[in-house]
Amino acid sequence: MPGYADPGFDTLALHAGATPDPATGARAVPIHLTTSFVFDSSDHAASLFNMERSGHVYSRISNPTTAVLEQRMAALEGGVGALATASGQAALHLAIATLMGAGSHIVASSALYGGSQNLLHYTLRRFGIETSFVPAGDVDAWRAAIRPNTRLLFGETVGNPGLDVLDIPTVSAIAHEAGVPLLVDSTFTTPWLMKPFEHGADIVCHSATKFLSGHGTVIGGVLVDGGSFDWEGSGRYPELTEPYDGFHGMVFAEESTVGPFLLRARREGLRDFGACISPHTAWLILQGIETLPLRMQQHMRNTERVVEFLASHPFVARVGHPMLPSHPSHQLAQRLLPRGAGSVFSFDLKGSREQGKKFIEALKIFSHLANVGDCRSLVIHPASTTHFRLSDEALNAAGITQGTIRLSIGLEDVDDLIDDLKRALKAAEKAGA
């Protein structure tokens, strides 16, 4: 596809990484549900294993269907390449395990998905990797928390569930001053709302389970490398700049000037940790991505209406969406997220925790479950579910109270969603009478 202009986002969402199958003419991406790929000869086999030639060996390391998803996500994010994983958590773990080992340190935003907070605060500590948590918007705290053994700064583009917008230009500048990359979880915003590399982030991870796949059918993750971080210049990453015994002394930064991180993540991380994605799952995520621009527009249109409704309802104490001037990230969101700050947000009822329960149980269209980014609207009570392992202090830091309810606005007729919320709010109010 030679041309005189860059393809736009919608075109890339449909075409990047895929072409009609040369063997069959199939227009849609074929699902290569195979573990392995036949070698032409013994020399071909040895060359593929030694990274001398281009091709696929074993689907834990790479697969043609998965590669389409990877190229497409790299294209949409503006990266050099991507790597798909079994889940969003696997993507986050793979990024960390590729860049550091025991004795290393991470600085992370305190406004994180509960699973990520758990991984950093409890699980990785057991493996000798320590994390300091800082408020997403406290620039001085980010800078002060960096230590000589810090290897990564990490945050979410908009924090879960309070939607604190990460000031990526500022935090990435702090990271780069220290010779450390910034990894951002862009699950809530997708590249349709924001491209973190354009603001200074170095690596992006996604839970593709959410908006990317968009239909609540599969679990998957993606790691995208912006290719901009100078690993050699930093001097902190011997994993990428010194010979690796696990691959015949390969120096990943010599093999690839802009992609050593992805090389090691695939050649070591997928090989040894094995958190690969199924080609069938990759295909379902691709189906979702093909309509991502259309869905995100509708998600945002519906969200705007629902936020306006809730913000004016007398039984609602607070609505935490950056589109509202009352949100602490309102100004930042205007700058970094002009298309909107996502369709997942939280709000507080004026009633008790029991009334909160009544509200959730009275909803008919919203589904009560632990997911976001589905085409269907969803609801959950974070303090007792997604963030239940957090201490009160950590809950507070993440902007969650016992009365906080999280919504994920789907693609239904927005009037039906508002009616559903109206009915449930009335039921909750009555329950307190």
Add this chain to the structure above:
Amino acid sequence: MRLPVNGHDTYCYTGGRSFDPTLPTAVLIHGVLNDHSVWAMQSRWLANHGWNVLAVDLPGHCRSAGAAPKSVEEAADFIIALFDALGVEHAALVGHSWGSLIALEAASRMKARATHLALVGTAWPMKVSPALLDAALNAPETALRMVNVYSRSTLCAPPSALGPGTWVFGAQMALGRRVLASNPEVNVFHRGFMACDQYAGGEAAMARIECPVLFVLGAQDQMTTPKAAQTLVAAARQAGKAVTVRMLPVGHNEMTEAPEETLAALRDFLVDRHDRN
């Protein structure tokens, strides 16, 4: 591998192998705003199949110190100095784009010391439009985008330099930015394009070479169109050289958009011909 050339620290990627003076040597020369890594899917194979590979970073580019060459002739001097520094008597020269002109000029001076000449994505004259020259100097990011759009032939590259999942367009953009940033002294983008634009000696150089010539051209190449390579192809044939032309169904980034086909072309040319020799 690092070694001093003309008194400056010079980097050559060797495919993970140490230099062995008993093996044949191939130098792989990159184009404007590129470095050794564009040869990843060809250099590593050659290095593991009986060749010394010197995928060099030209002076003033990425890992190599020294002043960035102002002309094709100056860059050819450097390549010969590189061989001399290593005590290489005979070598195959492989170049892409600007690097193809450097390989051609160096081979023409090396006479019998050059065993093979492979020109990938080549043209002569390699004129660069005034608009692109101006953008390379004054708006490099815009120029880089233009070059990458002109260079690309597909939204679906096969598994490439970073392996499966590589987005070739993004990788080229990132590499260009990295190479540009690697030299704070001079805009190597503009300097490289000027060297291409001003190189007048292509036809004469082709007449002087003494080795077989391979042309690897991209049928959809908008940077160095196949048509623009015909002067050199004709000159090589007219001079009685053994000429092979391989046309690949890709654009200007043959090594990353068609890594297997490019390797096959080089392998057939270098390995088979070397075995016959």
